[in-house]
Amino acid sequence: MSHSTAFASQADLAEKKTSFTQLSANAWAYTAEGDPNSGVIVGDDSVMVIDATATPVMAAALVRRIREVTDLPIRHVVLTHYHAVRVLGAAGFVPEGAVNVIASRATRDLIVERGAEDMASEIGRFPRLFQAQESIPGLTWPTLVFEKELTLHLGSLEVRLLHLGAGHTSGDSIAWIPSQGIVFSGDLVEFNAGVYTGDAHLAAWPDTLDRLAALQPQQLVPGRGPALRTPADSLSAIAYTRDWVQTLLQCARDGVAAGHTLQQVYADTRRVMDPVFGQVFIYEHCIPFDVSRAYDEARGIANPRIWTDVRDREMWAAIQS
Template sequence: MSKAFASTSDLSDKKVTFAEIGRDLYAFTAEGDPNSGVIVGDDGCIVFDAQATPAMARGVVERVRSVTDKPIRYVVLSHYHAVRVLGASAYGAQGIVASAETYRLIAERGQEDWDSEYGRFPRLFRDAESIPGLTWPSLSFSGRMSIYLGKREVQLMQLGAGHTSGDIVAWVPDAGVMFTGDLVEYHSACYCGDAKLRQWPRTLDAIRDFNPTAVVPGRGDALLGHRTVAEAIALTRDFVTTLYGVAEMSVARGRSLKETFAAAREVMDPKFSSYAIYEHCQPFNVARAYDEASGIDDPVIWTAERDREVWAAMNES
């Protein structure tokens, strides 16, 4: 029998924190589970990243209602992954916004990603039967666009690829606060199965150049203050460059995928094994890094079957 996914043993409930990180700006975090952000303006709100199911999204709605009765006008999706988008229907928003590239990825691989993620990490899909189907953006853009909540401007931007090819951030200029999705993590492993690893550090540079006073990362605690933000960006950069560096060297030396996995563990375990979801992510991370170093630019679609095959191949004794 093949070894079960590391995430299947992660069954404990996580403590949710809902913290104000700037004027009328909030971070919904849960000890390494996917984060959401809330932006409150003069005449409404934006939720940044929707959670995995409508039932789980209602936990975000409850927190929003604890601080404002203004309507949730928009749900903004940082990227296409199921744990970020499938709860969007719970908000009753007038618009669901994402990059045009995220829309393309949903069409190309959204169902496969849903099946894959649910199979890997079922705890993150509480009350999965509440999901009505794939989440389709009603508004998509390339480059950048602004949403105005009364006088408050929220700038949505593609600063570059990284976690996926469709990543966007939300920048609130009147507060100097950024919502980055999984482009930045804090004491959590980066999931790199759909990554553009060579481009990711340049995208982190672009985020750093905004000099945010606070950041809501994809996973981990909200980041308050320039020093903590800089630390999180540096930790994320260290993770992705270390991963890709090992894979690049392994491919150059003609190593197999399993040999590359062993080499990555030797280098990465001492630095990153304490990070949330590290054990879960690492086989998928190494597989993608190995592919990219081998010249496969567009990430191979993860299916439930491919998940099991890769996991078994890298974890067999």
């Protein structure tokens, strides 16, 4: 097996083409060929952004797209989870006026616990995703947190923010427009892209996906990948994510039961997953971090260990040596 040994995605420099796709009278998907997605909901009186992008300069590019369709104030920025690539651009929306930065309580707790380490880790792994990183003023802090559910009314349009359970992180949230059946899932769901699980709760994730599927999404914007425009495609993306997560954890459980090392489990997992998923965007980036977390969870480490730039490189060297 010959795999890339360049660290993470430092060599990934090719720019991705962004698309701003209208899903309904109120909803848009901001996607970029497998890079992290954002969402936009335009109500009667204000705008909500789902996931803030990675830097204020990148957020400004999203604001320009929003201004092509509405001049209403951007009042709400929702963080689906704590990862730097999703949250550090929040300051880019402040020039637009007073902004609520909204997250689950579990997401805020993770920013307190590991936000600084995560920021250094993510920028080191994948610098292209942090364009103009010098524009980042620091960590993004939610100004409004909720436990399980928060309902907002953008005029007559109802939007529900739901923390359905642990998955990609312990704090994942989705944004749902019940009247239109549109879901912005964050990284709880991916499609035709790598499913990053380095901070995941793998055993819990499928049950959380079941609760998401029970909403019967008519359209779904995943964390990465294209917007899914039909109920069938939405369920396919949920199934794709479930398959990745369950296959990964089962490989790790089998390896741990057999007394295998992390390096052995990595090789065995790749033999199973490469033929199914190996061609998708950022597969090579995700799989070492994914196997590391799966191996930990299979050994009973319930709370994901904090990634630091030092731990990242030590794992990368060990797993591929």
